[in-house]
Amino acid sequence: MLTIDEERTILTPEEFRAEQAAGWFNPESSYDDYLAMIHAQWELRRDAEEKARREGYELGAPQIELTPEDEAILDRVWAKRAAEKPVVEAAERADDEDEQLLPARAA
Amino acid sequence: MLPSAAVKETEINYEEGAFEFTQQLFGRQPADDELARLAGALDGATVNVSVKKKKGWLYLTVNDARFERYETSIRKDADGSLFAYIHHAYAAAGQSGQGYGVRAFLRQVNAARRLGLKRFELFAAGHPRSTNENGYYVWARYGFDALLREEEQAILPPLLQGATTINQIIRRGGQKWWKRSGDARSMNFDLAGDSEMMSVFRDYLAEKAITVE
Numbered sequence: 001m002l003t004i005d006e007e008r009t010i011l012t013p014e015e016f017r018a019e020q021a022a023g024w025f026n027p028e029s030s031y032d033d034y035l036a037m038i039h040a041q042w043e044l045r046r047d048a049e050e051k052a053r054r055e056g057y058e059l060g061a062p063q064i065e066l067t068p069e070d071e072a073i074l075d076r077v078w079a080k081r082a083a084e085k086p087v088v089e090a091a092e093r094a095d096d097e098d099e100q101l102l103p104a105r106a107a
Numbered sequence: 108m109l110p111s112a113a114v115k116e117t118e119i120n121y122e123e124g125a126f127e128f129t130q131q132l133f134g135r136q137p138a139d140d141e142l143a144r145l146a147g148a149l150d151g152a153t154v155n156v157s158v159k160k161k162k163g164w165l166y167l168t169v170n171d172a173r174f175e176r177y178e179t180s181i182r183k184d185a186d187g188s189l190f191a192y193i194h195h196a197y198a199a200a201g202q203s204g205q206g207y208g209v210r211a212f213l214r215q216v217n218a219a220r221r222l223g224l225k226r227f228e229l230f231a232a233g234h235p236r237s238t239n240e241n242g243y244y245v246w247a248r249y250g251f252d253a254l255l256r257e258e259e260q261a262i263l264p265p266l267l268q269g270a271t272t273i274n275q276i277i278r279r280g281g282q283k284w285w286k287r288s289g290d291a292r293s294m295n296f297d298l299a300g301d302s303e304m305m306s307v308f309r310d311y312l313a314e315k316a317i318t319v320e
Contacts, residue, residue: 040258041290061232062196064208066245077310
């Protein structure tokens with residue numbers, strides 16, 4: 001049984017399959033894979049909290065604003081980055097000979 | 108280089124031992140203007156400088172009505188390189204949405220690069236259902252990055268397969284995926300001039316027409 005932040009809603013198996021069918025997850029992954037992802041994320045938070053406690057500081061949760069205008073600007077900025085670096089990423093993928101790329105599908 | 112200008116009317120208060128520790132940490136005494144910027148102080152703010160002796164941190168606290176809290180520590184990595192850790196950055200009630208956070212962070216980036224820091228680090232909190240914390244998504248949009256866990260990589264949709272970092276997800280147009288499926292973690296902002304983070308932030312500032320800060 002997973003112990004997760006109570007606020008973090010975990011998809012039910014049915015919800016997971018529906019989202020998977022809609023393209024949000026690897027079509028070859030299982031519900032257990034999804035739960036493993038949630039658990040890994042919980043571990044990251046727990047590790048950060050434990051490190052802060054061990055080293056004696058308040059973990060904090062710094063926030064920065066993101067207005068709809070900012071978000072639109074950042075969409076354009078990241079799209080520009082994507083246009084500049086696709087070859088590098090293709091090369092990175094090609095380096096991994098064992099990786100079987102799944103067919104492209106809109107997320 | 109990012110846009111910059113002098114910090115006006117900012118007071119620096121050194122607590123006991125902080126002045127000497129500042130010199131020791133940087134190998135010289137930064138000008139008040141530089142230290143104020145490194146703290147993220149906007150014009151008119153006051154900065155308190157203290158030392159966390161047991162940890163070996165210089166601790167910078169900004170006192171400014173525009174922020175509920177803005178606190179950063181300056182630390183050394185195991186290899187001796189300097190980095191900044193943003194502990195708290197919260198707009199005061201009624202002050203959010205006015206761009207103060209971005210301007211404060213820009214000042215920090217400029218000063219940190221000038222003072223030879225290698226990166227910023229922070230804990231980007233929140234998760235998809237959180238109503239009060241969205242740092243995991245918003246800091247990532249501004250360029251902060253972290254590795255994905257293997258379990259996250261395994262479940263990525265086909266278009267995002269092969270991504271190993273949050274930056275790579277967003278560069279491939281997966282920001283909605285990260286918003287829906289991401290989670291809190293420690294994130295870094297690499298201050299090298301050619302880093303992905305600096306490029307994103309520089310282009311954002313240019314589009315936002317922030318020409319001087």
